Amino acid sequence: MNIPLVDLKIQYQNIKQEIDQAIAEVIDSCKFINGPGIEEFENDFAKFLGAKHAIGVSNGTDAICLALMALGIKAGDEIITTPLTFIASVEPFILLGIKPVFADINEKTYSIDEDKIKAKITPKTKAIMPVHLYGNPVNIDSISQIAKDHNLFLIEDAAQAQGAEYNGQKAGTLGDVACFSFFPGKNLGAYGDAGAITTNNDSFAEKIKKLKNHGRQEKYTHDIVGTNSRLDTIQAAILKVKLKYLKQWNNSRRQIAEKYKEKLSTCGQITFPEETIKAKSIYHQFVIRVPNRDKVLEKLKELNIGAGIHYPIPLHLQPALKFLNHKQGDFPNAEKASKEILSLPMFPELTDEQINYITENLTKIINEN
Ligand SMILES: Cc1ncc(COP(=O)(O)O)c(C=O)c1O
Structure with missing residues (x-):
C-alpha cells in the first residue's frame, strides 16, 4: 500500500x-x-x-x-x-x-x-x-x-x-x-x-x-x-x-486522530501532543513522539507510508538565523521534541484500511526497535 x-x-x-x-x-x-x-x-x-x-x-x-x-x-x-x-x-x-x-x-x-x-x-x-x-x-x-x-x-x-x-x-x-x-x-x-x-x-x-x-x-x-x-x-x-467543505473535512480529521490514538495507545512507547484545554484542534498534522525517530521514519518510508517531521530543526538552530547567536541547549523542550516527533499521514479521506495498515506497521516497527 x-x-x-x-x-x-x-x-x-x-x-x-x-x-x-x-x-x-x-x-x-x-x-x-x-x-x-x-x-x-x-x-x-x-x-x-x-x-x-x-x-x-x-x-x-x-x-x-x-x-x-x-x-x-x-x-x-x-x-x-x-x-x-x-x-x-x-x-x-x-x-x-x-x-x-x-x-x-x-x-x-x-x-x-x-x-x-x-x-x-x-x-x-x-x-x-x-x-x-x-x-x-x-x-x-x-x-x-x-x-x-x-x-x-x-x-x-x-x-x-x-x-x-x-x-x-x-x-x-x-x-x-x-x-x-x-x-x-x-x-x-x-x-x-x-x-x-x-x-x-x-x-x-x-x-x-x-x-x-x-x-x-x-x-x-x-x-x-x-x-x-x-x-x-x-x-x-x-x-x-x-x-464549504472545511467543517466536514476538519471533523473527519478529528475522527481519524481519535482512531490513530486508540490504535497506537496500546503500543506503550508512543506519546501524543495534548490538545490545549478549551481548544478544538483541527489536526493539520497528526504528530506522535517515538523513540529512535529517524529509524522509524526510514522504515515507514520503506513501506511507502508518507511520514514527515514538523520540524526537524528548531528555528534558533537554523543556519539562516545564526546571527541571533543562539546555541544548543537554549530551548531544550523544542530541541528534544524536534528529535522525537513524527507526523503520520493525515487527510480527511484517509480510510480505516489505511489507518490499520499504518498503525499495525508502526507498532511492529517500534516493538522491533
Ligand atoms: C506556521 C506557519 N506559518 C507561516 C507559514 C507561511 O505560509 P505560506 O507558505 O503560505 O507562505 C506556514 C506555511 O507553511 C506555516 O506553517
Whole structure:
C-alpha cells in the first residue's frame, strides 16, 4: 500500500466538477486581478470565522509581513514567538529588521509555553505571536492576559488552524490580527500560493487592504508605500468552493486522530501532543513522539507510508538565523521534541484500511526497535 502524507488528488477528484467550473468562470470573465470572487471569498471566510474583516493576500508569509507593517512594528522592535515552527513565521520579522525573541515550548502541547513569555518581555517588545501548531490553538486566555498587562499586540500565526477553536471561538478571532496560509496541503488549501489576514479592527483592515495593493486608494493615487501581495482571483474562486467543505473535512480529521490514538495507545512507547484545554484542534498534522525517530521514519518510508517531521530543526538552530547567536541547549523542550516527533499521514479521506495498515506497521516497527 502506498499512503502519502497528504493526498491532494483524492480531494480534487471528489469536488472536481465544482472546482473546474469555478476556475473556468474566472478565465471566461478575464478578471484575473482583484476579480469579484476575491471579495466573495473574503466575506465567506470572515463569516465562517466570526471575524469582522478577512483580507485575501498572496500567501501566509506575506500575511505576517503585512500584519506587522499594519501594526507599525518596525526595525529594532522585538516579537516573542515559538522556536518550533516553520521558518516563515519569523522570516518577515527579519526582513523588517524586527528581532524574533523565542520562548521555549510547553512539553505537553509543543506550542509556546505561556509561563515562559513574561521573562522575555523587554522595553523593545511590541507583540507576542503564538503559532497554533498542527492546528491546535494555544492557551489564548493566558497569552492575551500577558499581552494586555504589558500593552502588547497579540498576533496569531493561524497558518495551520483554519477552523480550529478555543473556547468555542475560531482561531483567527482571538487576537488583534491573525495570519492564515492556504498552501495546498493546509486544511483549507488553494491550488497554488494564497493566504489571508483577519482582524476585528477597522483601521488595521483598511491599512492591510492598501498595503497589499501598492498602497493605493485609487488606481494611480498611492497613499502609502505598499507592495503587491494580492490574492489571486483563481485561487479565491477555488477557496470559495473548498470553504464549504472545511467543517466536514476538519471533523473527519478529528475522527481519524481519535482512531490513530486508540490504535497506537496500546503500543506503550508512543506519546501524543495534548490538545490545549478549551481548544478544538483541527489536526493539520497528526504528530506522535517515538523513540529512535529517524529509524522509524526510514522504515515507514520503506513501506511507502508518507511520514514527515514538523520540524526537524528548531528555528534558533537554523543556519539562516545564526546571527541571533543562539546555541544548543537554549530551548531544550523544542530541541528534544524536534528529535522525537513524527507526523503520520493525515487527510480527511484517509480510510480505516489505511489507518490499520499504518498503525499495525508502526507498532511492529517500534516493538522491533
Ligand atoms: C506556521 C506557519 N506559518 C507561516 C507559514 C507561511 O505560509 P505560506 O507558505 O503560505 O507562505 C506556514 C506555511 O507553511 C506555516 O506553517
